[in-house]
Structures are given as structure tokens and as C-alpha cells.
Amino acid sequence: MTDPILSVDNLTVRFKSPRGILTAVDGLNFSINAGECVGIVGESGSGKSQTFLNMLGLKAENAEVTGSARFLDEEILNASPHVMRKLRGNQISMIFQDSITGLTPHLKIGRQLDEVLIEHQNMNRADARREVLEMLEVVQIPEAKRRLEMYPHELSGGMRQRIMIAQALLCKPKVLIADEPTTALDVTVQARILYLMRKLKAHTQMAIFMITHDLGVIAGLCDRVIVMYAGRAVEMGTVDDIFYRPQHPYTKALLQSIPRLDSDPSERLLTIPGNPPSLSNIPVGCAFTPRCDFAFDRCRTDRPLLQSAHGTPDNAQCVACHLKDNAA
Amino acid sequence: MTSPILKVENLQVHFPIATGGVLIRNYTPLKAVDGIGFDLHEGETLGIVGESGCGKSTLGRAIIRLIQPTGGRVLWLGEDLAGLNQKAMRAKRGDLQIIFQSPLASLNPRMTVGRIIGEPLEIFRPDLSTQERRAEVEKMMALVGLDKAGADRYPHEFSGGQCQRISIARAMILKPKLLVCDEVVSALDVSVKAQIINLLKDIQRETGVALIFISHDLAVVRNICKRVMVMFLGKTMEIGATFDIFDRPAHPYTKALLRAIPLPDPRLEREREAILLNDELPSPLNPPSGCVFRTRCPIATPLCIHEAPPPTMLRDDHKVACHYPGKDLPTKQ
Numbered sequence: 145m146t147d148p149i150l151s152v153d154n155l156t157v158r159f160k161s162p163r164g165i166l167t168a169v170d171g172l173n174f175s176i177n178a179g180e181c182v183g184i185v186g187e188s189g190s191g192k193s194q195t196f197l198n199m200l201g202l203k204a205e206n207a208e209v210t211g212s213a214r215f216l217d218e219e220i221l222n223a224s225p226h227v228m229r230k231l232r233g234n235q236i237s238m239i240f241q242d243s244i245t246g247l248t249p250h251l252k253i254g255r256q257l258d259e260v261l262i263e264h265q266n267m268n269r270a271d272a273r274r275e276v277l278e279m280l281e282v283v284q285i286p287e288a289k290r291r292l293e294m295y296p297h298e299l300s301g302g303m304r305q306r307i308m309i310a311q312a313l314l315c316k317p318k319v320l321i322a323d324e325p326t327t328a329l330d331v332t333v334q335a336r337i338l339y340l341m342r343k344l345k346a347h348t349q350m351a352i353f354m355i356t357h358d359l360g361v362i363a364g365l366c367d368r369v370i371v372m373y374a375g376r377a378v379e380m381g382t383v384d385d386i387f388y389r390p391q392h393p394y395t396k397a398l399l400q401s402i403p404r405l406d407s408d409p410s411e412r413l414l415t416i417p418g419n420p421p422s423l424s425n426i427p428v429g430c431a432f433t434p435r436c437d438f439a440f441d442r443c444r445t446d447r448p449l450l451q452s453a454h455g456t457p458d459n460a461q462c463v464a465c466h467l468k469d470n471a472a
Numbered sequence: 473m474t475s476p477i478l479k480v481e482n483l484q485v486h487f488p489i490a491t492g493g494v495l496i497r498n499y500t501p502l503k504a505v506d507g508i509g510f511d512l513h514e515g516e517t518l519g520i521v522g523e524s525g526c527g528k529s530t531l532g533r534a535i536i537r538l539i540q541p542t543g544g545r546v547l548w549l550g551e552d553l554a555g556l557n558q559k560a561m562r563a564k565r566g567d568l569q570i571i572f573q574s575p576l577a578s579l580n581p582r583m584t585v586g587r588i589i590g591e592p593l594e595i596f597r598p599d600l601s602t603q604e605r606r607a608e609v610e611k612m613m614a615l616v617g618l619d620k621a622g623a624d625r626y627p628h629e630f631s632g633g634q635c636q637r638i639s640i641a642r643a644m645i646l647k648p649k650l651l652v653c654d655e656v657v658s659a660l661d662v663s664v665k666a667q668i669i670n671l672l673k674d675i676q677r678e679t680g681v682a683l684i685f686i687s688h689d690l691a692v693v694r695n696i697c698k699r700v701m702v703m704f705l706g707k708t709m710e711i712g713a714t715f716d717i718f719d720r721p722a723h724p725y726t727k728a729l730l731r732a733i734p735l736p737d738p739r740l741e742r743e744r745e746a747i748l749l750n751d752e753l754p755s756p757l758n759p760p761s762g763c764v765f766r767t768r769c770p771i772a773t774p775l776c777i778h779e780a781p782p783p784t785m786l787r788d789d790h791k792v793a794c795h796y797p798g799k800d801l802p803t804k805q
Binding site: 332 | 523524631633634661662663664665666667669670673688689690691692694695696714718728729730731732733734735736737738739740741742744746747748749753768
């Protein structure tokens, strides 16, 4: 087996706030190989975005980040801003949900894209422009030359999102982090972006993290999935493991609570009672306990650790639930 | 068959948009809703789907006259709402309620939840005493699954899903006959979304209220609606029973929408073939000639450029506006 391109070990993110210390990410471990797509699923506040923002050094002033994140055997967690600047947008790129705030409003598209290459790869403007045009072809922007002279607000949402993807891909990053890249888009536009990402994944050896709450997007794109709840990974496995053999009660409930196109509409949707917990008040033990139908005494006191679901080591399916021990 | 409670006929909402220079002011109409018509029966649920900018929210608002329609008729129990004066319209508002997408933004942050839910009664039922009103509020809170202890708290103390329950309680307290739901579950988390969908279905079963359910999420619409209307650029592309729309869609736009939804099933996703539409949406200020969908349509022909397709009845209550209804679309692997 090859070494992972990026591995994260015991990553924890805490915020100091007037309400006390909030734990947004709590002891997360994962890794990704070249050419792999890992999906991160969770509801709002589950820590899926915070994991990656803080890993890349894009942290809030009151954030405290501990643990380790190794990119190609180099520690990047809490590395100097200088080192991170060289890495971000070059070796590791990120795409955000909101394409209008992700692009600078007062610079022409062309200038914003050229800059990436001039800054990171020491190219001159003419070479940069040539590369930019090639990249716009990859992301299927029609009339690319004309678009480069436009400002972000002149483009449609789907077009802007593809510009952002092009910007992220210009330096041929080894890792791409896509944070809800299609959530704000219409379905027909989303279909185009996902089609593009599938093609990129097949043709380059880029590793992709896909952060989303849309299980449909995960099913179509990812090889492996991490399910997060209240800052913790509650289940990990291949996409087939998670969708066809989910082990954690939260994963199961999540899959059953989504309205689907192939289910009987007269059936009631299964719901998860209650709401996701507030970060300042995460339950002791398993964070899902108050909403779990199967919770028992131990869940209220002991925090379950993420461990292999079938007693086999390594990349296999892992789950953090006490029920597993009970069944065994 | 009973007569419909709501009959929308050739409804138009055109917004004047200033174009031209400083000296010569021209106004181009933006046709947000352009000739929409449908019937709604008592206790029925009609889904209105379409992508952003297709006019579905404007339509919802024009029906209950939060926006003044510029043409057509909205017949509510036989009476045209579009022609009523302010005072007469206000008297109807108790029957016609709406809930919006952002639950927190639609609740007054300075009012307690109990007051928010009870406010419609203060206006429409001034004969009720404070105690009677309070009792009604508590009944409503129980109906939507809120603890009555919450009545003295403020909206910001509640989560998004709970705020949406408060909005529903406020809308239902006057026992309306029509409830317009404008993207009411779009901002909610997956696990909370299902709770609100089930709640709306329960309320409808218990009270017999008719729902107009506006959403861009087709899977949600399929779960909650009996009939569905698909809109594009202010016009109806297809309307019919949910079963017909989802299982035998006839309009290329409906087909493309359905095929574009990612399915939460890895095996199906691996096998599926995408239909990719040209994603340059036409400008509503300058809509394409003929069929408004033709610039995005994979099977458009010269006929579509010259002639707008008239609505064609395919079978009972299944209407489609396309020159080539049911024709297969090309796919990409």
C-alpha cells in the first residue's frame, strides 16, 4: 500500500468564547491517498468545515488547534504563515460554497487567475494567461477569452463556481478540498460541476475531500466517507459500507430520513428526534445519546472510540458506538 | 368532482425594469410570472418546482397578493382576489397564509414566541379574551410539537427547525384554507427536514388545509405533493399528478431536472448517465423567442424558435408545453 498523501492525527479545534470553550473538532484521525475522494458528511456545526480551515492555517483568532497534520511527511499544522502561503492554492487548494465571496469583486476574472500562477509558479503574465485559458477549457467555460475580461458579478453562479474550480486547479494541486461546492447551485448546474469533478478525478491523481451534507453528492463521487457528528467522526468506511452497511445509529437514521426519488411517498419519513447539540454543551459520553433510540447507560458516561466495525484492521469500516461491543 | 377553491387564470406579474440612458428612460417588463394557470382543490397539495429565478416565489406571493399581479385572475372561492381593494383583501388574509424559507428572519426578535403565534388572533379575533387567546396558542404549540413552556421565550433561543414550527403555528392559528409554503425546509438540516415534512403532512391530514408547496428540491416535493407544476422562466413547462411527473415526465426540462438529482445510492450513481444542459440561463429581460426553454434544450429544433408550444393535454390532468413531448434526450456517461 502506498503512503497517504495527507494524514491527520488527533486534530482538535477549540474556540475560546464568552460562553466557555467550544470544541468544534474533537480528536479527528483520517488520511487520504493520491487519486482518492473522501467524503465528509455531517449537519451544520458538526465541524466538517472547521477541520479543513484550521488544518490549512485559516483559523479564527480565538481558535486553538492541536494534533498533527502531515502533508507528504511534512508537519503543516501550526506551521508558519509563510510556509502555509506557499502550500495553499499551490499544493493544497480549497473551493468554497459561496462563489461570489470567493472571488475578488473588483478584479477581472483573468487577472485573478493569472495571479495564482505568477505568485506560485513564477510565471510571466503571457505564460500564465496561456495556462489559464487551457484550464478554462478543462472546466468547460464557453468563450473563455471573453470571460477573462469580465468581473465576477457578470457571470452566473455555475460559471463562477467553475472559475473557482479552475483557480483551485491551476497549480495542479495534490489535494483539493471542496467545501459544499454545489450546495448553492441549481440541480442542473450542480450536475455539470459533479460531472466535471468525476472527470478530473479519473484523469488526474488528485486527492479530493468532498465536504457536504448531500448524501447524493457523496454517493456519486466518493470512494470513502467520514460521518461527523458534533465534532467527532462517528463512522468511517467505503462508500458502499456507509450506504449499504451503515453501523452507527446516526448514519442509519440519516440515510433513512432523506426523502428519496425511489421510495414510497405515502410512507412517513423516519426522523431523528431533537436537534444537533450545541457545541458549548456537548453531552458527556456519546454526543448522539439524547437522540439515539438504542442508547443505554454506558452511552451517557463513556465516550465510544472509533474502532474497526468487523474486527479487521486499517482502512476497513470503523464505527464509534458502544452497541458494537454489546453485540459481540 | 367538487369545484376548486382556488383557480388561477393566466396570471401575470411583470416588473418594470429601467433600461436606456439618463435622458430617455425606457422600461422593459421583466416577466417573472407569465400566463400561469391551475386549479387547487380543498385539502390538495400542489408542488411548484423550478430553479432559481423561474418565478416560483413570485407566483406564490402573487396568489395571496403580497405582490400585485399585473394581469390575469386569482379566483378564491369564485371571487377575484386581484381586483379586491386593501380592506376587502385584508378580510381574506385569515384564510390565506404563507410560511417563508428563513425561519428566524420571519419572526420578530423582540416578541415572545407566544405573542408571535397569537398575534393573528389579536387582529382577526379581537373578541377573544387574553386567556382564550393563550389557550389557542398552547393548542397550536402542541399541534406543531413545541413545549408550551417556550411561549415566554424569544425566537433566538430556538433552533432553525423549532423556529419553522413557530412559523407554522402562527400560520395555522387562524385555521386557514390555503397555506403557501415557500422553500420551508430548504434551510434546515437533513435530520430536521424530515421532522418538518412529516409535521406538514400531519397538519394537512388533521385540518384539511390546501398547500402550495414551493421548492427546488424534487425529492421533498415528491414526498409531500399530490400534483406538481414545473416552471421555467415564468411559464409552466409541465403540470400533472406527482406520479405522472416523476414516473413519466414528458417535458425535456422535467426529465433533465429529475436526472440531475444525485441519488443517495452509490450503485445507481455509478451506472447513471447524465443529461447535461447548457447552463447559461436566458435572461428574463430578453427571453428566447418561441419556447423559453429552447436555448437550454438538447432537442430543440427550428420549430421551437418560431413557435411557443401550446399546453397539450397528454392524459387526465397531465399537461405539457413542448412540441416534442416524451421524446428521449441524449445522455453522457
